[in-house]
Amino acid sequence: MNWAPGTQCVAKCDNRKAKPGELLYHKGDILTIVDTSTRKGFYAARHNTTEEEGLINSSNVREREALRVDPGLSLMPWFHGKISGPTAVGKLQPPQDGLFLVRESIRHPGDYVLCVSFSKEVFHYRVIYQDNKLTIDNQQYFYNLIDMIEFYSKTKGSLVTTLVTPRKKQGAKSAEQELSKTGWLLDITKLILGENIGEGEFGAVYRGEYMGQMVAVKTIKCDVTAQAFMQETAVMTKLQHKNLVRLLGVILHKGLHIVTELMTKGNLVNFLRTRGRSVVGPAQLLRFSLDVCEGMEYLESKKLVHRDLAARNVLISDDSVAKVSDFGLAKMDSKETDKAKLPVKWTAPEALKKEKFSTKSDVWSYGVLLWEIFAYGRQPYPKMSLEEVKEKVEAGYRMEAPEDCPPGAYAIMKLCWEQEPRKRPGFSKLREKLEQELSKTSPSSAAGSQEAAKTGLRS
Structure with missing residues (x-):
């Protein structure tokens, strides 16, 4: 077996009497490979829950598989x-x-x-x-x-x-069995539910603790919606990136519970609105922009279209890293769109008119998200109705730069808002441009901004 660092594994048995240097784990625990080991047949690994590191015997674990996205x-x-x-x-x-x-x-x-x-x-x-x-x-x-x-x-x-x-319906596969087999089914008895931290369109989100780790739990009680979210969950099992909110697993109990890492500092809109210019400087804004861009570049490499990229769907971690969330919901099938639910101010003209969603329509949304970041969480197209936005954007109107926005950042927004999708850059090109912008801010201002954001975040 030759597993690369970052590979997730499921323990096939207990290792309760760990020898010095070995990792302690129980059957069913999820472990992440950190490095290959000098000992033959062993890997250095980190326990996903306890965060402890140590050696594991490769014959005691199996690779955690991604769920197949399967309509059955x-x-x-x-x-x-x-x-x-x-x-x-x-x-x-x-x-x-x-x-x-x-x-x-x-x-x-x-x-x-x-x-x-x-x-x-x-x-x-x-x-x-x-x-x-x-x-x-x-x-x-x-x-x-x-x-x-x-x-x-x-x-x-x-x-x-x-x-x-x-008695199974013909063609149906039990999600419970598939989740269990691939190592994504979590145990309800190990979950401690805490306070309600938000109401989504589909159900409540709670703070919680799972085997010692702080988590967020999205609860979906409606059968039909839960079934739709099963497809999102299957997509999420394939994705591992530092700028995407990480799925820890799923609990089936009185509906569906999707368990993800807890992002203690909430969503990017509220984060910027509540802290403002005195706490978050231009370098930190660029860091957030780059974080989101790297997450989207990874989705682009997986040929996944987000379709709802906006600052409200970006969450901030305890150490001030921005991560993209709410991806994968029926995004692989570009036909099923509810036009009434499209976020008009963030959606590219070709997606609004012809329902043509692509990475390039995500790039358009990313431009609007950049505007939100540099406007400190203001609503885009201020004082304009949705009808006005549709008409004016189609006719070539583009938002002015937010107050005190660096010219380089505004230039990137305008590239994202090219009318013709093929003229918009991909996310890897956008990342290069943002890295150049970030290098222009002095190292001291970048570090100071990061520090200020951290202190502001804890308030």
Whole structure:
């Protein structure tokens, strides 16, 4: 085995009695290769949770695989959609106690039916949807079907039997099994949930702790949304870069929980608005710009389009590093776009008009993000309606440079806003230009700005 530094591995067994210089770990722990070792068959590695470093035996670990982005990957492989009662009975043959599936109710639109095999009969339980919750008996209430199946797999409640074996829909693959097999499924019992730190469009985000590490937990209770996020999660398992928010894994419990590293200093917009010019100097602004550019250059190398690049989707870590977040959500399939949800002020003209998304449309958004950075978090196109923005930009209008913006930074913005996508530079070219800009700021001002931002961040 020849693993490069940065490779993530899953421990196949415990190493509780570590010899001097060896790393202590348990089965299922995630370890990152730091270096090859002089000892044959050993690697130097870092424990992803304890952050401790030491030697590991290569035969005791397996590489943590990325999840395949697969439309068949389902959080609810037992869900068969709109099928009739007799069809459901046919699918639950031969009879087997506890064999089950869930279908949409044809007779009662909006409701579901849980079909369970027991004593060679199939029992149909109507699942009523009321007040945003699901119930079979008006005693137990559930947020979603995942939650309900989890409960009745442990307790029979008012059913004839506990649920034992799911009858999978043809072509569906259990996301739980795939996550478990590849090492991305985390254990709910090791998660301590803390305070709510934000409400996303799809659910709440909490601060938490997972096996001693501070984490952010995005909770998604709606079944359909959770299923869509499964695709985002699959994309995230492929990505490892210092300027992308790192996925630690997924928990399936009463819905889907996506666990990422905790970015203690919040998003870039709020960060800049609350600190302002007295704390964050031009060199620090350039550092943030470069951080985002490097993250995007990596996404570009993976042929991934972000589609929603904006300062609100950039998070700041404890040590003042900017990292891109919220990437991968249905971004690999450029056809599925909800025009009503497009962030007009950040979206390139060709994406607004013809839904043509590409790395070059991300470059346009990056130009707007640069404007936000140098305007200290102000809303772009101030005092203009969305309709005005669309019309004027199409006609060639471009925003003026923000107050005190270095001319070199504004020149980069204008390159990003070329009307023709092919004339816009790629992210590697943009990185070179930003590095040149940064080298013009004196080393003392760059260091001082970094320090000032750090102190400001802790306030």
